[in-house]
Amino acid sequence: MAAHFRMSDLGALSYYLGIEVRHGKEELMLGQSAYASKLLERSGMVECKPCVTPMEEQLKLTKASTTAKVDAALYRSIIGGLRYLVHMRLDIAFVIGYVSRFMEDPR
Template identity: 85%
Template structure:
């Protein structure tokens, strides 16, 4: 084994070490996810999803590109490791990974 120094980046997670704390973040990963999905210019919001949103698996709307939906959903699920504020919203839309539609 060799000492590689302080850990700074591991599996897409940025690690910042202080004397009393260890901080994890995924800023670079989040920016790449936004850029890959043409959302880099979007403005941030306080709530990660519309309030009182009701989704259903029995929707009759047109299907969306399932591969793209799963790719975005998977990326968001990985981002949840350090962004607990989006956990509920990501979990909610992940229920529809199997059969994504335009507006549930």
């Protein structure tokens, strides 16, 4: 490709579109820990404890809630970020799909 296009060598890839790339001897490891940390900061959940299951069992959420409304733009932004995080964390895919149902009118 260098024969046909003007190119510059930027070295080994280490971070691209929120995905960290670590080069091992025989493997290439991808991760999103920095992206997830930024998402936790933006949502105000840095101090929350981690859990094994991403969602309480048999949790029923409804649109008819009596809780105060939240900032819809922030909610959509966080859900969008979580949807991007699903590429590396398939264990949260169901939960993100579930809470995505409430993007129109979050409470």
